Amino acid sequence: MKKISRPVVAIALAALISLPLWAQQKKDPWLHVEVRESKDEPEIVKVNLPFSMVDVALKIAQDKKLNGGKFRLQSTELSVPDLKKIWTEFKKAGNADFVTVEKKTENVKISREGNYLLIKVSENKQQKVDLRVPVDVVDALLAAPGDELDIKAALVAMQQKGNSEILSVNDKDTKIRIWVD
């Protein structure tokens, strides 16, 4: 039997020892937010946080509207129960284009493709909003009772999805990108 050289054994041992550490780091996905504004005073904001920190940060969030990870939507036009009803009907329809608005300078399309809800807005044939949200995340967001959106549950669902681009907005002056890896 061929002898295994010591360097090979050392490398194999190092890989085995570091595997739990790598697995631990891999377990906790990171949420990334990047905002670029190119107005009179250009500004770039980048936030990179592991979901374990986002979870704790939600508890600290001072905003009165964000209580325990739940956001109360105060809209006079569309309430959360209405959103839930609309979403339930959308889900039954399966893969389909739900809303298509075509104007001279603006196009809006809301559709479902597989396990993703897609919202695309373009102006003058240029993509402005490109939102791609997993269906599970929308389910989690609308799971809270009453008129609250469960931001915390949506983040947990995003975390379970792993690598995924959630939101991309390209405006004349603003570019926003949110993704998980």
Added chain:
Amino acid sequence: MTVKTAFKYIALSLLILFIAGIIYVIQAGFALVSVRTPDTRMWLPVPIALGQIAGKMVEFPLKQDKEFQEFWKYREEIGQLLRLLPGLPDADFVEVQSAKEQIRIFKRGDSFCVQVTGPDEKINLRLPIETIERLAEVFDDSSPDLGDFFASLKGQSAGDLIYVKTNTEEVRISIW
């Protein structure tokens, strides 16, 4: 044993205790506080061990401050955030770049750093991970004193902890 011998032993014991105390103080390190303003130049070495002992007898200065009390309500969550930091890889957590200021909050090696650069100020904060772990324990206490915060600095490696420079003043706190 004669009285003279007894006194000799007592004096020797006191001397050993004194030397042990000096060694403990030196081992715990010194916090050097340097302040420069147009009117003042101050350089003050504070033994961390003595600061810890003295801090136990002094009420935490910000305890009655409303903003601090509001901040302290979330001490458990802040403690949880601090405990997460040592296990994280090197990363830039927050980065803001604009024409007027740059802000960076990041982790490099065994340090957690905050850098703020603006037209009128420059702030550098470096907290060793060991200090952060001890600070997390301070946040477990519902009523910490100044001594607890001093204790988190004990035995740290030498270097700048805090550096603040504005148009009119410069403050540096470092460990030696």
